[in-house]
Amino acid sequence: MCIGNPKEILMKTVRVLDSSGDRVVEFDDTRAMAQSRAQAEALFNRMLASGSTAFKVNRGHGKPDEKVTEFSKLENETIVVPRVVGG
């Protein structure tokens, strides 16, 4: 039975758009990645508190992108867009 690479399945990515293109934080739910997870959570909460918006993307199985506001509901890839202002 082929179950694929478990690391690949569990790994989550948070991308924050910035002047370098995007800042990436990767983490999973294992104990070894606890520090990365905490860093990602802090970054996620800080960005949302400052008016940013986060979207779940590349969700697989044809699921559309979706806005997300809780760190616990993140899926495999999330893009955080800084606060939008009128240009």
Next chain:
Amino acid sequence: MIGRAGVELPMRAPFRQVCVRFIRGLRRWTGSDGVDPAGVIDAPVRHLLSAQPLASAERRARDLLLRMLNPRQRREFELHNYFSVNVPGRGRFWVFPWRSLNVVDPGTGDCYCGVPEGRLPVYDLMLAQKLLLENDPQNFFCVANRHPSFAPRPASTITATTRVWCVGASDPIGPAPTTPMRSMVTPGASTAT
């Protein structure tokens, strides 16, 4: 005999030396001459002299955008360098690779300008707008500035039946909007018939 070369040579030599010294100093300043760049990394002119960081950011942003577009949008973007998004409840909008007024309602010609804070690469800007328009349009339209009077050509040369954007039959975006842009209609055009 004093020839032309004889007059210019004494002037050229010091000028050339000055140029060489200037370029050496410039290299030292930007850290591209074997000098540790740590000391000059924050120099305000660095990005002007070595465009590498910006270029790499744009490339990175473009790669990410291409990965996030759906197949139709990716095809449009590769062909025309812009793409269209379906906004729930508002119809189709076009997103162009400009930094301002780059979200266009092809039906009305209205242009919207809503950009993320910070100096993002233009492709990140387009990606942010795509995500917002498709998934959180209220947030975008609440803050975006709207310019209803956008007109790519002088209004006097355009009639009500003019197609705003020349989109061919084979264009993946589909036919041009049947409703003319509001700003493209000359004042007397609607009553001419």
